[in-house]
Amino acid sequence: MHELVKEFNDYRGKMNEKIFAQNNKVINRLFNLDTNTYADGALSVKTKEMLGLVASMVLRCDDCIKYHLGTCKGLGVTTEEMFEIFSVANIVGGTIVIPHLRRAVEYWEAL
Amino acid sequence: MHELVKEFNDYRGKMNEKIFAQNNKVINRLFNLDTNTYADGALSVKTKEMLGLVASMVLRCDDCIKYHLGTCKGLGVTTEEMFEIFSVANIVGGTIVIPHLRRAVEYWEAL
Amino acid sequence: MHELVKEFNDYRGKMNEKIFAQNNKVINRLFNLDTNTYADGALSVKTKEMLGLVASMVLRCDDCIKYHLGTCKGLGVTTEEMFEIFSVANIVGGTIVIPHLRRAVEYWEAL
Amino acid sequence: MHELVKEFNDYRGKMNEKIFAQNNKVINRLFNLDTNTYADGALSVKTKEMLGLVASMVLRCDDCIKYHLGTCKGLGVTTEEMFEIFSVANIVGGTIVIPHLRRAVEYWEAL
Amino acid sequence: MHELVKEFNDYRGKMNEKIFAQNNKVINRLFNLDTNTYADGALSVKTKEMLGLVASMVLRCDDCIKYHLGTCKGLGVTTEEMFEIFSVANIVGGTIVIPHLRRAVEYWEAL
Amino acid sequence: MHELVKEFNDYRGKMNEKIFAQNNKVINRLFNLDTNTYADGALSVKTKEMLGLVASMVLRCDDCIKYHLGTCKGLGVTTEEMFEIFSVANIVGGTIVIPHLRRAVEYWEAL
Numbered sequence: 001m002h003e004l005v006k007e008f009n010d011y012r013g014k015m016n017e018k019i020f021a022q023n024n025k026v027i028n029r030l031f032n033l034d035t036n037t038y039a040d041g042a043l044s045v046k047t048k049e050m051l052g053l054v055a056s057m058v059l060r061c062d063d064c065i066k067y068h069l070g071t072c073k074g075l076g077v078t079t080e081e082m083f084e085i086f087s088v089a090n091i092v093g094g095t096i097v098i099p100h101l102r103r104a105v106e107y108w109e110a111l
Numbered sequence: 112m113h114e115l116v117k118e119f120n121d122y123r124g125k126m127n128e129k130i131f132a133q134n135n136k137v138i139n140r141l142f143n144l145d146t147n148t149y150a151d152g153a154l155s156v157k158t159k160e161m162l163g164l165v166a167s168m169v170l171r172c173d174d175c176i177k178y179h180l181g182t183c184k185g186l187g188v189t190t191e192e193m194f195e196i197f198s199v200a201n202i203v204g205g206t207i208v209i210p211h212l213r214r215a216v217e218y219w220e221a222l
Numbered sequence: 223m224h225e226l227v228k229e230f231n232d233y234r235g236k237m238n239e240k241i242f243a244q245n246n247k248v249i250n251r252l253f254n255l256d257t258n259t260y261a262d263g264a265l266s267v268k269t270k271e272m273l274g275l276v277a278s279m280v281l282r283c284d285d286c287i288k289y290h291l292g293t294c295k296g297l298g299v300t301t302e303e304m305f306e307i308f309s310v311a312n313i314v315g316g317t318i319v320i321p322h323l324r325r326a327v328e329y330w331e332a333l
Numbered sequence: 334m335h336e337l338v339k340e341f342n343d344y345r346g347k348m349n350e351k352i353f354a355q356n357n358k359v360i361n362r363l364f365n366l367d368t369n370t371y372a373d374g375a376l377s378v379k380t381k382e383m384l385g386l387v388a389s390m391v392l393r394c395d396d397c398i399k400y401h402l403g404t405c406k407g408l409g410v411t412t413e414e415m416f417e418i419f420s421v422a423n424i425v426g427g428t429i430v431i432p433h434l435r436r437a438v439e440y441w442e443a444l
Numbered sequence: 445m446h447e448l449v450k451e452f453n454d455y456r457g458k459m460n461e462k463i464f465a466q467n468n469k470v471i472n473r474l475f476n477l478d479t480n481t482y483a484d485g486a487l488s489v490k491t492k493e494m495l496g497l498v499a500s501m502v503l504r505c506d507d508c509i510k511y512h513l514g515t516c517k518g519l520g521v522t523t524e525e526m527f528e529i530f531s532v533a534n535i536v537g538g539t540i541v542i543p544h545l546r547r548a549v550e551y552w553e554a555l
Numbered sequence: 556m557h558e559l560v561k562e563f564n565d566y567r568g569k570m571n572e573k574i575f576a577q578n579n580k581v582i583n584r585l586f587n588l589d590t591n592t593y594a595d596g597a598l599s600v601k602t603k604e605m606l607g608l609v610a611s612m613v614l615r616c617d618d619c620i621k622y623h624l625g626t627c628k629g630l631g632v633t634t635e636e637m638f639e640i641f642s643v644a645n646i647v648g649g650t651i652v653i654p655h656l657r658r659a660v661e662y663w664e665a666l
Contacts (some may be wrong), residue, residue: 015546018553022523026259026531027545033255034539037122037248039201047158049338054162055169055203056540056600058429061504063201063543079577080153087581088159091148091183092166092175093591096391096611099618101582102570109573126435129442133412137420137592138434144588145428148581167429169540171283172393174432190244198248205538206256207278207502210285212249213237220240259535260412263434269491269531276495277502277536280651282394286536301355302486309359310492313481314499314508316649317367318389318613319512323360331351359481366477370470370646377634380602381643388613388647397647413597421603424592425610425619435568459657462664466634470642471656478650500651505615507654 002110008066038071046075050085057089057097057104065104073111082108113221119177149182157186161196168200168208176215178187184222193219224332230288258291268297272307279311279322287326295333304330335443341399342419371404380410390433392421398437406444415441445555452510459499480516494529501533501541501548509548517555526552557665563621593607593626601630605640612644620659629664639662 001009020028038048044047056064072082087105090097112120131139149159154207160182169174183193201208223231242250260270271293279285294304308326312319334342353361371381382404389397405415419437423430445455464472482492493515500508516526530548534541556564566611575583593603604626611619627637645652 012546015549018549019545022527024507024527024531026255027527027534028253029251029258030531030539031542033248033251034202034542036251037198041195042189043161043195045139047161048195050154050158050162051165051196051199053204055165055199057493057617058427059169059203059540061543063546064540078153083577083579083582084152084154084159085162087148087579088162088166088583090427090585091145092163092170092427092429094391094423094430095585096425096427096614096616096619097427098586098589099616101574102567102618105570105573123435126438129438130434133416135416135420138416140584140588140591140594141420141423141428141567142431144581145431147584169538170429172429172432174435175429192245194246194249198246198252201249201252201538203538203540205502205534205536206252206542207281207283207286207536208538209253209256209285212241213234213285215408216237216240223558226473227436246375256535259531263528265494265524265528269494272491273498273529273532274485274536277498277533278394280499280503280649281536288435300486304536305355305360306487306492307495309357309363309481310447310495310499312360312363313478314496314503314649314651316613316645316647316652317363318392318394318397318647319649320367321353321394324396327348327351334657350626359477362473362477362480366470366473367646369473370642373640376605376639380605381639383598383602383606384609384640384643385647388609388643389608390614392647411597417596417598417603418606420592421606421610425607425614456657459660460661463656466638468638468642471638471645474642474645474650475653478653503651505651505654507657508651 004107004110005070008063008107010071012063012067026028027054046077049075050081051073054085054089055099057086057100058093060093060097060100062100062103066107069104069108070111073108115218115221117183119174119218123174138156157183157188160186161188161192163164165196165200165203168197168211169204171204171208171211173214175209176211177218180215180218180222184219190219226329226332227292228259230285230291230329234285234289246322268294268299270302271297272299276307279308279319279326280315282315282319282322284322284325287322288329291326291333295330299332337440337443338403341396342403342441345396345400379405379410382408383410383414387418387422390419390437391426393426393430395433395436398433399440402441403444404435406441412441425431441443448551448554449514450506453514453552456507456511490516490521493519494521496524498529498533501530501544502535502537504541504544506544506547509544510551511554513548514555517552523552559662559665560625563618563662564625565656567618570584601627601632604630605632605636609640609646609647612641612652612659613648615648615652617655617658620655621662624659624663628642628663634663
């Protein structure tokens with residue numbers, strides 16, 4: 001596993017554990033609900049992960065982008081498809097999204 | 112056509128014409144590029160319109176939401192699918208998105 | 223009840239019912255979780271509602287602001303306290319928040 | 334004076350008075366500081382008002398846009414210049430800004 | 445003092461000095477006004493700092509979050525209270541806030 | 556060239572090349588359009604770059620800020636003018652912009 005990916009996964013895993021351990025009911029249920037959101041339903045898991053990715057991109061959250069890039073990769077999204085998701089995000093969100101696009105492309109390559 | 116939809120389409124059409132008429136090259140090309148973004152490609156038009164919708168929703172732009180609701184309706188997105196798009200937007204974007212969800216549901220019904 | 227308040231409550235109530243009726247599990251659980259978030263705990267309901275208000279204000283969501291203004295009023299927040307919440311929101315969020323402050327003051331008066 | 338402009342100015346004036354009357358020191362000083370920000374300095378008033386406009390536009394605040402459109406009009410900004418400001422805002426902020434562009438063009442015409 | 449905290453404080457102090465030294469009246473008065481915002485008034489300093497924290501969190505500014513975490517720690521906010529502030533921020537702002545929650549928890553531990 | 560500047564330029568250049576190489580028509584045309592946006596027209600290049608900077612600052616994108624700081628420097632914007640741009644951004648966008656101001660001042664010094 002590429003260092004960029006490992007570093008992201010490790011920090012995310014370590015901090016999530018610390019958060020769960022606090023037993024704040026609202027936060028723990030939100031994490032749980034987050035997982036359910038991307039489950040197979042009327043829309044496929046792949047479509048939902050792409051929706052999550054484009055939402056993360058226009059809101060310009062690098063860590064959220066990385067997470068959904070990882071799941072999209074695992075679901076077989078191709079690079080050509082990925083760049084079409086990127087194009088929607090950059091047109092809707094504007095050139096302010098471009099620095100996040102750069103980091104997304106770097107992470108996508110690392111995956 | 113429902114009044115809500117007609118009013119939205121009429122204002123949008125009228126103002127777009129005024130904007131084009133100014134011949135600002137950057138703006139006119141951006142409008143053109145916007146159209147191309149949602150064209151059939153590696154991803155289907157339907158998927159891209161759903162991506163455009165979720166992006167509009169987390170960025171909380173009622174008019175952009177209405178536009179994509181209209182195109183999604185035309186492409187046969189079902190109400191059940193639509194609510195799964197809404198669920199992604201509301202989980203990623205938080206309860207701050209809920210007032211936009213209310214107006215989206217009203218407009219979806221009007222369509 | 224002032225017309226501004228009644229209109230807000232009526233629309234909110236009517237649309238929430240339509241949303242619940244769709245039985246989208248993620249959305250319905252998010253609404254439920256939203257209610258739990260402001261329950262009495264280590265922090266009082268009053269403090270949590272003030273937190274919800276300031277968050278709504280810097281994110282510039284008029285409907286969310288109205289909702290929390292209503293609950294704050296019911297919990298006995300004074301006008302002087304309210305303006306101190308407003309001052310935090312306007313300093314953190316900048317003058318871009320001022321138009322929302324104007325509408326908040328109008329709604330606060332209506333309550 | 335066009336009705337759109339009068340309505341905006343009247344509401345703004347009326348609510349600003351109510352806000353000042355509360356004597357919240359932080360808010361009143363912020364309003365005062367806001368005025369000073371656009372005073373002539375190393376940059377001209379016209380340049381600063383254009384900066385205020387583009388900032389309001391990418392942050393998508395219709396009332397702030399209207400305010401700066403009014404001052405820009407008074408300072409002799411031409412329609413061609415205005416559309417170049419709009420083009421920067423729409424490229425940086427993305428198509429999510431377009432609905433605000435439509436309303437800005439309508440208000441600019443009204444001025 | 446933990447390295448994370450020291451690094452944050454040092455950079456903040458050093459850059460603030462450089463900013464003040466430029467003698468831009470608007471910026472220096474804004475910094476001054478910022479300090480006054482959190483002074484004891486109708487609301488306690490502790491409440492105001494919690495308001496500042498939740499506002500910083502939904503606006504997703506890590507440095508602002510760190511600053512208010514530091515002041516909240518100094519004012520005796522408990523970990524249980526802190527997680528209730530976090531829960532409001534994450535429900536209002538959505539899962540896009542979670543990466544900031546992770547870094548906030550890390551910094552809170554460091555304090 | 557200062558290390559901060561070199562690092563920014565190198566990463567930007569390297570990733571832009573990778574992005575262009577994918578031949579996504581929408582993204583490549585957006586990059587091209589972005590360049591045209593800041594061309595001399597009814598407004599000077601200098602004014603447009605200042606507009607781009609203030610937009611980047613209120614949207615709180617450090618990389619976009621760095622890019623426009625670089626072009627502004629090349630166009631002869633003085634430090635006093637720069638701080639007036641900063642003052643507009645910080646008043647409109649609020650104290651949430653201050654951490655970006657700190658990094659902007661550091662980068663401006665490096666240029």
